[in-house]
Amino acid sequence: MLDLILFAIGVTGFGLAAYWDLRHTEFPDWLPYSMIILTVAFKTIDSVFSNDWWILINSVFIGLIFLGFGLLLYFSRQWGDGDAWLLGALGFVLPQQMSFVKSTFFPFPMTVIFNFLVVSLFYLVVYSLWIGIRKGNVNRKYFKYIRKERYKFIGATLFFFGFAWSFAFVMHSISFNLSNIIQMMLLPFFLTPVLFFSYYAKMVEKNLFKRKVKTSELKEGDVIMEGKWKGLTGKEITALRRKYKYVWIKEGVRFAPVFVITMIITIFYGDLIIIFI
Numbered sequence: 001m002l003d004l005i006l007f008a009i010g011v012t013g014f015g016l017a018a019y020w021d022l023r024h025t026e027f028p029d030w031l032p033y034s035m036i037i038l039t040v041a042f043k044t045i046d047s048v049f050s051n052d053w054w055i056l057i058n059s060v061f062i063g064l065i066f067l068g069f070g071l072l073l074y075f076s077r078q079w080g081d082g083d084a085w086l087l088g089a090l091g092f093v094l095p096q097q098m099s100f101v102k103s104t105f106f107p108f109p110m111t112v113i114f115n116f117l118v119v120s121l122f123y124l125v126v127y128s129l130w131i132g133i134r135k136g137n138v139n140r141k142y143f144k145y146i147r148k149e150r151y152k153f154i155g156a157t158l159f160f161f162g163f164a165w166s167f168a169f170v171m172h173s174i175s176f177n178l179s180n181i182i183q184m185m186l187l188p189f190f191l192t193p194v195l196f197f198s199y200y201a202k203m204v205e206k207n208l209f210k211r212k213v214k215t216s217e218l219k220e221g222d223v224i225m226e227g228k229w230k231g232l233t234g235k236e237i238t239a240l241r242r243k244y245k246y247v248w249i250k251e252g253v254r255f256a257p258v259f260v261i262t263m264i265i266t267i268f269y270g271d272l273i274i275i276f277i
Contacts, residue, residue, distance in 0.1 A: 002042060002043070002046045002055075005042050006039060006042070006093050006094075007267070009035055009038050009039060009042075009093060010035070010089075010090075010093040010094065010260075010263050011260065011263065011264070013031060013032070013034070013035040013089065013093075014035075014086070014089075014090075014256070014259040014260035014263055015260050016031060017031055017032070017082075017086055017256040017259065017260070018256045018257040018259070018260050020256070021254045021255070021256035021257070022254050022256075022257065025254060026082065027082060027256060029081075029082065029085075032082065032085035032086045032088065032089045033085065035089040035092070035093065036063065036085075036088065036089050036092050039059060039063075039089070039092045039093050040056070040059065040060065040092065043055050043056045043059050044056050058095050058096060059092050059095045060092070061095070062091045062092070062095035062096075062109050063088055063089070063091040063092030063095065064088070064091070065091060065109075066087050066088050066090055066091025066092075066109075066113075067084065067085065067087065067088025067091065069087065070083065070084030070085065070086070070087035070088055071084045079255060080255075082256075083255050083256070086256060086259050087116075087259070089259075090112065090116070090259055090262070090263065091109070091112070093263075094108070094109075094112050094263065094266065095108070095109060096108050096109075111266060111270075111271050112262070112266055114271070114272065115262050115265055115266050115271070115272045116258065116259075116262045118272045119258050119261050119262045119265065119272075120255075120258050123253075123255075123257065123258050123261070124253060127253050127254075128253075212246055212247070212248050213246065213247065213248075213249055214245065214246055215237070215240050215241040215244050215245060215246065215247055216241065218237045218240065218241070218247070218249075219237075224240075224247050224248065224249055
């Protein structure tokens with residue numbers, strides 16, 4: 001019964017966060033807080049009736065670790081504080097396998113984090129490509145940059161292949177497992193696209209994820225370039241209007257959908273690491 005309640009809390013909470021983030025570029029702060037409070041409340045009740053306090057302790061422990069990791073990314077200006085709290089909520093809701101969750105290779109929290117990172121990567125690729133396609137000017141700048149720096153990319157690609165295949169040859173000479181050797185030889189086919197995409201993502205961020213606006217047009221929730229990923233309050237906007245006429249604001253990836261996707265994949269598919277084995 002508890003697993004079904006937690007599943008409902010997770011799908012509803014992360015689903016609403018994804019909807020509001022895609023629709024309005026932000027979601028209310030109370031949403032992840034409410035998910036954590038509800039989860040702790042139901043786990044406390046379950047711990048009392050089952051006389052097993054590990055149910056609550058495990059959830060709080062894993063949740064705080066996830067939240068700490070999320071806040072670390074926030075203070076290093078990688079994403080917003082709302083995303084950090086959503087990651088914390090993911091740890092509180094999914095600290096261990098539910099009764100209907102497919103079994104995984106690794107401890108469940110490790111599976112959740114690994115799945116989150118894999119989903120994040122693919123989501124960022126699709127999101128950046130979609131934004132870039134909508135703005136053809138970015139694609140033109142990117143291909144112009146690739147042509148200009150083609151020798152750098154060719155050199156990096158040759159290095160990937162040379163290093164990986166030389167290492168695979170060494171592994172073969174000392175009788176390593178054949179499957180490991182094949183994986184090493186295939187690694188450049190993964191690293192090279194990542195290299196090209198990393199530059200594409202930087203191009204998208206540089207050209208599309210910031211814009212200069214009049215301070216008179218600022219609204220609550222906007223994020224200025226110089227600050228952390230924290231939306232402006234009414235008082236902060238008033239102070240900026242007194243001091244500046246224009247400011248640069250940044251618009252990041254609408255990241256909330258990653259959390260509900262990660263939860264659903266983890267529950268109904270299991271461990272994404274099998275893709276890479």
